[in-house]
Every structure is written in structure tokens, then in C-alpha cells.
Amino acid sequence: MPADLEKIMARIKEKRQAFQEYRFEPLENDALKTFFDLAQEYETLDNFYRISVGVIKEFFDLDSRLYLVSRDGTLQLVCDTLQGIYPDQPAAPEHIRLDTQSYFIGGSWVAPIKGNMILVDRLPFYTKDQPIGMLEVFPEEKLPERRRFFLEKYTNRVGYNLHNKIIAWQNIQHIRFI
Secondary structure, X not given: OOHHHHHHHHHHHHHHHHHHHHOOOHHHHHHHHHXXXXXXXXXXXXXXXXXXXXXXXXXXXXXXXXXXXXXXXXXXXXXXXXXXXOOOOOEOOOOOOOOXXXXXXXXXXXXXXXXXXXXHHHOOOOOOOOOOEEEEEEOHHHOOHHHHHHHHHHHHHHHHHHHHHHHHHHHHHHHHHO
């Protein structure tokens, strides 16, 4: 086997083992597959936001709110399962803060949305060591540790995909400008 492929194969084996250790339930695996399929199927950011919160609602009957860091560095509500898209993107309530760790507050669990660190310099806002947003999930009483573990992994996938979609959108805007 070529050395370059061998290196990738070793990483694939590590990932396979990690997923076996995660022991996701079939429902959780289905939620991830649905998220990935729909994230590819729908191209707009608004639909991506809807998918991000909608999968949590459909598969786990949990409500959620998606907050993103704006160009000026403030955290703004972009979508939730109660209203959908927020065109005016209001500022996050004071109790929702940008943090690198998940936390409980006001009956909710809030997790950081981390972007693709390789592409961090391509975002219109500074995020070198900070998340690109936060995902609030509630009610807290329906979030045992096992479900929170899954949602942390899910949130990582949301962040990576969102980061790539934002950059793709920026590239399209740049091409249109040229």
C-alpha cells in the first residue's frame, strides 16, 4: 500500500474505532445521516439553519435555537424550532454567552459550534479560538449525559458544515462581484 494511502487508512481505522466507542443508538446514527444528506441537498444558509434545528426536533423531540457570531462579533439568534428563521437576527439573550465549553442555564443546555480551524481566516469575523456560534437545546430534563454527548458530536458536524457553507457563499458573492 502506498505510504500516503497508508496514513489515511490509519486515520480511517482510528475514526471507525472511535465511532464504535461512541456507541451511538440507531436513532442517533439516523439523525446524523439525515443531517448530512439534507445539508447536501439544500444549498442556502437559511435551509441549513432549519435542518440543524429540525433534525434535533424530529429525532429527539427537543427544541433548539441556533445562534451565530455576527460580523461585529455579537451572538445573534438565526433560527429555532419555535419560529424558524429570524430575518432580523436579534441579539442573543444575556444568559446565552459565547463559550468554548457547553453549559446549562435557564432550563437549557448550550453547546459551542466550532468551525473548521483550517479555514478560520476565511470567515468575516475573528474566531481563532472561539466558536462560530452556540446551539441551545431544551428542555434540560430531557437531556441525559448520553444524549448530550451525542449532541456535542452533532454540533461539531453542524459547525464544520456551516463553516464550509459560509465560505462557499462568500466565494459565490466574490465571483458575482468580479
